[in-house]
Amino acid sequence: MAKILVVDDTPANRVLVEKLLKMAGHTVVVAETGLGAVAAANEQHPDLVLLDLGLPDIDGWEALRQIRASPETGTLRVVAFTAHAMVGDKEKAMAAGFDGYMSKPIDVGTFAQTVGGFLS
Amino acid sequence: MARIPVPIRTKLAALLGLLVALLLIVGLVGITLLRDANARADHLTELQRKTAAYRDLRQSTSDQLSAVASALTSPSAGQLDTAARQLNLARFDAERLEFVAADERELVELVRQAHAEFIGGLQAVLDLARAGRSDDARARYGTTARPLADRLDRRTNQLVHKAAAETLDAVEASRVASERSQAAIIGFAIGSVLVALVLGAALSLSIISPVRAMDRRLAEIAAGDFARHVSVVNRDELGALAAHLNEMNDELGRLYGEVEAANRNKTAFLASVSHELRTPMNAILGFTEALLAGIDGPLNDEQKASLGWVQRGGKDLLDLINEVLDLSKIEAGKIVIAPEPFDPRELLETVIAQHRSLATGKGVRLSWREEGMPEQVVLDRGRTRQVLVNLVGNALKFTEQGEVEVIGSGGSDDDLCIEVRDTGSGIPAEQFDAIFEEFRQIEGTVGGTGLGLPISRRLARLMGGDVTVRSTIGSGSTFRVDLPRDIRGAAASRAVVAPATGGERLLLAVDDDPSVGPLLEKMLSERAYRVAAPLPANAVAEARRLRPNVITLDIIMPGRGGQDILRDLRSDPVTRDIPVITLSVVDAADAPTDANAHLMKPLKKKDLLRTLDDLDRERVGAGNR
Numbered sequence: 001m002a003k004i005l006v007v008d009d010t011p012a013n014r015v016l017v018e019k020l021l022k023m024a025g026h027t028v029v030v031a032e033t034g035l036g037a038v039a040a041a042n043e044q045h046p047d048l049v050l051l052d053l054g055l056p057d058i059d060g061w062e063a064l065r066q067i068r069a070s071p072e073t074g075t076l077r078v079v080a081f082t083a084h085a086m087v088g089d090k091e092k093a094m095a096a097g098f099d100g101y102m103s104k105p106i107d108v109g110t111f112a113q114t115v116g117g118f119l120s
Numbered sequence: 121m122a123r124i125p126v127p128i129r130t131k132l133a134a135l136l137g138l139l140v141a142l143l144l145i146v147g148l149v150g151i152t153l154l155r156d157a158n159a160r161a162d163h164l165t166e167l168q169r170k171t172a173a174y175r176d177l178r179q180s181t182s183d184q185l186s187a188v189a190s191a192l193t194s195p196s197a198g199q200l201d202t203a204a205r206q207l208n209l210a211r212f213d214a215e216r217l218e219f220v221a222a223d224e225r226e227l228v229e230l231v232r233q234a235h236a237e238f239i240g241g242l243q244a245v246l247d248l249a250r251a252g253r254s255d256d257a258r259a260r261y262g263t264t265a266r267p268l269a270d271r272l273d274r275r276t277n278q279l280v281h282k283a284a285a286e287t288l289d290a291v292e293a294s295r296v297a298s299e300r301s302q303a304a305i306i307g308f309a310i311g312s313v314l315v316a317l318v319l320g321a322a323l324s325l326s327i328i329s330p331v332r333a334m335d336r337r338l339a340e341i342a343a344g345d346f347a348r349h350v351s352v353v354n355r356d357e358l359g360a361l362a363a364h365l366n367e368m369n370d371e372l373g374r375l376y377g378e379v380e381a382a383n384r385n386k387t388a389f390l391a392s393v394s395h396e397l398r399t400p401m402n403a404i405l406g407f408t409e410a411l412l413a414g415i416d417g418p419l420n421d422e423q424k425a426s427l428g429w430v431q432r433g434g435k436d437l438l439d440l441i442n443e444v445l446d447l448s449k450i451e452a453g454k455i456v457i458a459p460e461p462f463d464p465r466e467l468l469e470t471v472i473a474q475h476r477s478l479a480t481g482k483g484v485r486l487s488w489r490e491e492g493m494p495e496q497v498v499l500d501r502g503r504t505r506q507v508l509v510n511l512v513g514n515a516l517k518f519t520e521q522g523e524v525e526v527i528g529s530g531g532s533d534d535d536l537c538i539e540v541r542d543t544g545s546g547i548p549a550e551q552f553d554a555i556f557e558e559f560r561q562i563e564g565t566v567g568g569t570g571l572g573l574p575i576s577r578r579l580a581r582l583m584g585g586d587v588t589v590r591s592t593i594g595s596g597s598t599f600r601v602d603l604p605r606d607i608r609g610a611a612a613s614r615a616v617v618a619p620a621t622g623g624e625r626l627l628l629a630v631d632d633d634p635s636v637g638p639l640l641e642k643m644l645s646e647r648a649y650r651v652a653a654p655l656p657a658n659a660v661a662e663a664r665r666l667r668p669n670v671i672t673l674d675i676i677m678p679g680r681g682g683q684d685i686l687r688d689l690r691s692d693p694v695t696r697d698i699p700v701i702t703l704s705v706v707d708a709a710d711a712p713t714d715a716n717a718h719l720m721k722p723l724k725k726k727d728l729l730r731t732l733d734d735l736d737r738e739r740v741g742a743g744n745r
Contacts, residue, residue, distance in 0.1 A: 010403075012406075012407070013406075016403065019416075020410060023414075083402075104402060108406055108410050109409070
């Protein structure tokens, strides 16, 4: 299946997402910080990045900018993954260059399917 | 008058005293003038009487003269006796003369002498005639009686002329005096009326204008404006009243500020706590569901049942947290109402289906029907659904047997009206208000946050409707939702707009009058401005989202007014620096002072453009510093 980079600073979320993705047969790489995400993206060349927007060092917006700035990772599929679901956030994320948008909390039953949609 | 430091009662008494005094003076002047007129009339009568007496004297003189003359032409005893009787009557004439003309002593004395001599002369003539000396008598008549008569006549004439002259003088004087009295009385009356009017007006102004000012101020205080003091210069009871009013205003303002701050803190606290609680809840629920789905391997039935309890408890807790978060969002004005067209039948069916299993489990019949419900409405579907879910859920919760029936109709104004009727225990009438307050429930009833009804009512009101209740103890309650059929109508250009980009600038028009947005758009047609006009309830949220270049803000609006919205805008770091132009029928003096500019309605294009230019210059100036 696919290799997916999961970026989230909340351990519970990270572990849950990791388990669900593994159960669906994917390979999972994790990062806990924005800079960690940029580095992992460079080294691992994942098929998909699930990027939390609120991160401790550089936020998701800046991490995306750096990923897009590098020729190595510029074309990666990056999906915004956030708990702050506000009206207009999705539009903002798409305008900033994300390939998709997922809001937390995740729906366990449909999560794998939703991620599959971003991969195809 | 207002600044005189005496009680109003004294002022009123003084004014009344003055009026009485003026009346008395007018009366006294009138009486005096009447008395003068009376005296003049008496004087005239006197003069007339004199004139009559003189004339009588002259008449009787000529009668006597002719009686003697005719007695002389054919002297007989009869004739002579008649003439003698005539002469005797002369006494009365003389006495009457003295009586009527007591003030003309000198002239009357002369007349009396002449009269006495004349009568004496005639007596002598008669004596001669009676002695048979007719010729002597005739001669004597010619030589003495006639000249005496002439002299008497001249003197009498003097009296007559004098009296006539006096009469003329008196008539003239009377006329002049009458005119003068008239003028005096009219003048006095007009003067009194003027004095009374001026003083009365001054006094009533000094009472009424401060009362009006205080009344206006009280109305403003009632509307929640504590920013100003009423200024009353009176140094009487009203001045004291105004001073107390101002003290009360300050105290109320202070208390209001404290209450508001406390309420804001509570709302902010609830919002942040709920938000923080949601993250771990998501982990709990997520892992529970994942475990149930077999993420860590298969589970036996008991493990599944136990996890089911964890899941149910977690969901209840999350519902509660979401309700608290919802309420705090509504209170902070951060809920965006997004109208969309939908069929209320389809919504009702969904809501009923969602509660079907709960109803069946309790043995309560759950049904819905419609009576002329609109086929399509334009409302916030999610929020409408939230209200209905709340009401149907509540009805089921409080109904142990019988049925819950939902009836959709067109309401009274052909809007959307949905009634949820249950056969529960009912609600006492004195609780009708309390159940819509936060964290209140009827004492001794089953659990829950008690937030469902307050949230439902607030959501319905945000959409221009309401939730109401009627109930009979023992036979059940009916909750009724009334909603407008189309809330876009209230906001023709209030569709969701994208944030400002590029060189184009965005003006956010916050006004309960839907015509203001299009009007501003028209006025700004030659500038690079777009105009967005959100529902006032969404103003703060929309300002956060759109980050407009400038906001126009109506001050007087139903629900949260411009003052509240401005305060929210200023307390949010995202919207704090957006220039705000207050736009209202109220005077600039009454507008919130922390707005950047104020424009009066009706709005003039010229003023709007100039104000926008001024604001631009200020911002450029601030940027250069």
